[in-house]
Amino acid sequence: MIQYAxxxxxxxxxDSWFQSADAFDKLAGAGMVQCVVCGSTRVEKALMAPRVSHGRDTDAPQPPAAEAPERPLTAPANAAEQALAELKRKIEENSEYVGMNFAEEARAIHEGEAPERPIYGEAKTExxxxxxxxxxxxxxxxFLPNRKAN
Structure with a gap:
């Protein structure tokens, strides 16, 4: 696994984790890497300092890191990410996830063939x-919905 800024x-x-450098290249080339703030698929690697294991005694004092403090990948970093996380939480709490059946279910609700209710899911562009x-x-x-499995 490799983490990229x-x-x-x-x-x-x-930042995000990928299986390999090739995996990032393939996913980014296919437009499957999206900005967590605006959803843009025009994403590239940012300048970052490598993390190198120096093999020294771990009890020895370490020089201060020049990078930003680490945070869990799921923790919002700024106000925009916090707002997006809150929006996602509200949608997931108050709507039914219908997965890849979103287009069919939305059309059925619109035409009165299915009960009216808030739904979210995934649909192809067409x-x-x-x-x-x-x-x-x-x-x-x-944002991408959490995929719910059995």
């Missing part, structure tokens, strides 16, 4: 475009 085209910085063109009220979310 990342930066989007809008200047937002964040499916989302068709919903919008047909007047089904949907909006993209600025």
């Amino acid at each position: 990342l930066k989007c085209a809008e200047g937002h910085t964040f 499916e989302a475009r068709a919903l919008i063109e047909d007047g089904v009220p949907v909006t993209p979310l600025p």
